[in-house]
Amino acid sequence: MNVWRRALWVVRNRTNPLAADRQARRAGRKLYARECQSCHGPKREGIGKAPPLDSADVYRAAPGALFWVLRHGSLHQGMPSFAHLPELERWQVITFLLEVKETSAATR
Numbered sequence: 001m002n003v004w005r006r007a008l009w010v011v012r013n014r015t016n017p018l019a020a021d022r023q024a025r026r027a028g029r030k031l032y033a034r035e036c037q038s039c040h041g042p043k044r045e046g047i048g049k050a051p052p053l054d055s056a057d058v059y060r061a062a063p064g065a066l067f068w069v070l071r072h073g074s075l076h077q078g079m080p081s082f083a084h085l086p087e088l089e090r091w092q093v094i095t096f097l098l099e100v101k102e103t104s105a106a107t108r
Contacts, residue, residue, distance in 0.1 A: 014064030018088075018095045028096025031089055035082060044097070049078050053097055066094045 018024035033042075039050035046052035058066070070090045073081035082090060 011064045011068045012062045014062075014067060016063040016067075016091055016094055016098070018091045019063070019098070021095060024092045024095040025099045027089070028092035028094070028099075031085070031093050032096055035085065036093065039079075051077075058097060063094055063098070066097065067091065070094070 032040075032044075036053070039047055040053050041047050041050075044052060044054035051057075067090055069079070070082045070085070070093065072083075073079045082093075085093075
């Protein structure tokens with residue numbers, strides 16, 4: 001297995017250590033408002049080039065893949081790296097984003 005494939009496998013299989021933590025969701029909501037809302041919108045609807053985060057693509061993504069995007073950004077799409085956030089805070093944002101899926105699915 002080449003180095004890039006192995007790295008992708010490791011990222012995809014990384015699990016969210018805060019997945020069921022209600023306090024992490026609340027903290028993630030606050031972090032989202034501070035760090036993400038200006039581009040992705042208050043309802044995660046996306047603004048301009050920033051894609052919506054209340055979407056099936058996000059909900060189907062592996063937590064490790066979301067973590068990688070927060071860590072490295074996507075400069076070709078205009079998203080900066082959020083490596084300045086401690087790892088725990090990045091997981092809190094992911095916990096919040098994926099919690100929305102559960103709430104949305106419950107109301108549909």
